[in-house]
Amino acid sequence: xxxxxxxxxxxxxxLAIVEFDGKEKTTSTFLAGSVNVNPVIIRNTLGQLKAxxxxxxxxxxxxxxxxKAPKDITLIDVFDAVEKEEALFHFHENPNPECPVGxxxxxxxxxxxxxxxxAMREKMKSITLQDLIDDMNKIxxx
Amino acid sequence: xxxxxxxxxxxxxxLAIVEFDGKEKTTSTFLAGSVNVNPVIIRNTLGQLKAxxxxxxxxxxxxxxxxKAPKDITLIDVFDAVEKEEALFHFHENPNPECPVGxxxxxxxxxxxxxxxxAMREKMKSITLQDLIDDMNKIxxx
DNA sequence: TTTGTTGTAATTAATTTGGTTACAACTGCA
DNA sequence: TGCAGTTGTAACCAAATTAATTACAACAAA
Numbered sequence: 001x002x003x004x005x006x007x008x009x010x011x012x013x014x015l016a017i018v019e020f021d022g023k024e025k026t027t028s029t030f031l032a033g034s035v036n037v038n039p040v041i042i043r044n045t046l047g048q049l050k051a052x053x054x055x056x057x058x059x060x061x062x063x064x065x066x067x068k069a070p071k072d073i074t075l076i077d078v079f080d081a082v083e084k085e086e087a088l089f090h091f092h093e094n095p096n097p098e099c100p101v102g103x104x105x106x107x108x109x110x111x112x113x114x115x116x117x118x119a120m121r122e123k124m125k126s127i128t129l130q131d132l133i134d135d136m137n138k139i140x141x142x
Numbered sequence: 143x144x145x146x147x148x149x150x151x152x153x154x155x156x157l158a159i160v161e162f163d164g165k166e167k168t169t170s171t172f173l174a175g176s177v178n179v180n181p182v183i184i185r186n187t188l189g190q191l192k193a194x195x196x197x198x199x200x201x202x203x204x205x206x207x208x209x210k211a212p213k214d215i216t217l218i219d220v221f222d223a224v225e226k227e228e229a230l231f232h233f234h235e236n237p238n239p240e241c242p243v244g245x246x247x248x249x250x251x252x253x254x255x256x257x258x259x260x261a262m263r264e265k266m267k268s269i270t271l272q273d274l275i276d277d278m279n280k281i282x283x284x
Numbered sequence: 285t286t287t288g289t290t291g292t293a294a295t296t297a298a299t300t301t302g303g304t305t306a307c308a309a310c311t312g313c314a
Numbered sequence: 315t316g317c318a319g320t321t322g323t324a325a326c327c328a329a330a331t332t333a334a335t336t337a338c339a340a341c342a343a344a
Contacts, residue, residue, distance in 0.1 A: 004301065005234040011251055012234070016243045027320065034241040035234060038303055043321060060311030062320045075254070090332095092147040092154070092177060099176040100282060101158045108277045109153055112217070112269050119265035123258045135250045140242060146332060169289065180334050185290065202342030204289045232301095 006082040007075070009035055010045050014078065014129055015136060017055065017064055025063040045082060052081035070129040079124055088117040148224040149217070151177055152187050156220065156271055157278060159197065159206055167205040187224060194223035212271040221266055230259040 012035050017026050024030060028046065032039040046064055049055045054073055057064045066073070091110075095102035154177050159168050166172060170188065174181040188206055191197045196215055199206045208215070233252075238244035 003231045005232045006301095008231055008233050008247075008251060008255070012237065012243065012247050015247060015250070016241075019243050029320080034238050034244045036236040036238050036244065037234060040304075040323090041302070043323085047322070057321070058311080059321050060309080060319085062311085075258070086144055088145060089150055090144045090147045091150050092179060094178040095154065096176050096178050099158075101154065101161050101278070102176045102178065104278050104281050105150075105154045105157060107281055108157070108274050109150060112274070113150070115269075116217070116262055116265045120258055120262040123261035127254050127257075132250050132254070136243070136246050139246050139249055148332095171289085182292090182335070183333070185292085189291070199290070200342085201290050202288085202340080204342090 003083065006045065007079050009037065009041065010049060010078045010082045011075070011129075011132065013042065013045060013049070014054070014066070014073070015132060017066060018070060018129070018133055019136070021065065026065075027062040048082050049078070052077065054078070054081060070133055073129040075124040075127045076121055078129075087113070088120070089113045145225065148187065149221050151179065151183065152191060152220045152224045153217070153271075153274065155184065155187060155191070156196070156208070156215070157274060159208060160212060160271070160275055161278070163207065168207075169204040190224045191220070194219065196220065196223060212275055215271040217266040217269045218263055229255070230262070231255045
């Protein structure tokens with residue numbers, strides 16, 4: 001089981017928007033060339049990022065920009081923008097209520113599974129787009 | 143995106159093996175009745191748990207038991223037993239190496255994604271089967 | 285030898301992902 | 315106004331994954 005490549009692609013897009021700000025018009029076709037996926041994937045992802053208030057997109061004219069400072073965009077913002085909102089683990093639907101285990105497995109396990117999901121989300125919350133930009137700039141000047 | 147129900151089902155199975163120890167023969171059919179899935183799912187899952195050294199299964203005779211103390215089985219043991227070993231995030235395959243962003247997005251993002259995965263795994267490591275048994279017993283005596 | 289069980293392969297349906305084509309709507313410019 | 319480039323979105327397709335299910339050989343105990 002894996003998360004889709006949506007978060008990595010969305011982060012790639014955001015990094016490219018920052019990197020090429022003022023240098024290139026970041027159209028879906030241009031971004032598709034950097035990410036190396038179909039432009040429609042870029043347009044759909046940009047649409048999700050726009051709906052989440054992370055970017056603005058110039059319809060007709062073309063190009064996109066950040067709607068917030070990179071330090072105010074965390075990976076959880078990006079994750080929630082592009083991934084469906086749902087529990088991390090799919091619980092089996094119908095444990096037998098006649099069985100002492102089946103009757104209580106939800107009560108016992110749900111909060112543990114939620115804690116696991118929350119640990120992941122907290123880590124994502126601690127990483128900002130600015131962190132990634134700083135890391136990239138360190139590499140670029142080398 | 144979700145994990146499959148394999149971890150919840152595996153935990154359910156382990157809890158049932160403990161709960162019915164000495165009371166019922168925990169065959170795949172019996173366990174299937176508690177989890178409410180097809181017995182083949184139980185047999186496959188038990189096979190994975192057995193391969194990971196968490197349970198023993200009596201071929202022919204029927205029934206299964208824990209191979210380790212509940213305090214020595216953590217959710218990460220169960221998770222690794224039943225989920226394929228792979229990176230949590232699927233990275234898009236071919237970022238453009240001619241692009242300063244495409245060339246470096248892996249170097250920038252990989253360790254962050256790994257840190258997120260690791261946060262999740264560390265939380266799973268901190269939860270033992272014994273914790274779940276204790277919680278279940280608290281409910282059962284009420 | 286009979287019965288019940290495990291282990292495993294094969295098949296199926298449903299869902300998700302990513303790729304792709306197509307095209308209407310929109311913007312800026314000549 | 316009309317053209318060129320772009321966004322937004324729908325539709326379709328192939329591949330992969332999940333879970334359910336049937337089937338059956340191998341095995342153990344009575």
